[in-house]
Amino acid sequence: MSDIPNGGQMTWRPPGATEPALHLRLSPSEPWRSFKEFPEYALNDPPGFSEGYATFLNLLKRNWQSL
Template sequence: MTWRPPGSSESALHLRHKASEAWRSYKEFPQYALPDPPGFSEGYATFLALLKKNWQLL
């Protein structure tokens, strides 16, 4: 997972399962996406949940 994929100006959580895949918005993964608390960055709740599941931040 990453907050800003290369070439993007969007600062929001992006995910991919394999390094060979393109980065996609976390919203395209309904199985992982969680609602964010008001005032937090897009994807923050999902980011914390995935960290607990041993996902890596790149």
Template sequence: MTDIQTGQMTWRLPGSSECALHLRHNASEPWRSYKEFPQYFLPDPPGFSEGYATFLALLKKNWQPL
């Protein structure tokens, strides 16, 4: 994971009951599942929320949780 852009992360989309990580590079882009970003995707440990490992890695790269 080199040359990572920063962006925004959310666990729950407005109006959705799904709890999984969603990403976007800036506020003008729509939210997309973290699985649609193969350059950032990391496998999750068993029993953790979908996107947990990716969330932690991107948080360390100064991505903004919303």
């Protein structure tokens, strides 16, 4: 997990999405992609948590921006 860049962006519902799910991008010029497409960043969620929540919290600690 130390290879995670600082300063990426996260959102729960990118434009055009119908269901909330964590999406990531490394820079504003990139398209949003499901956090599952970033296995190097994804963490397992505890039972009962929203899918992607553990990843979201970890990336927040690494100065990722929540949009």
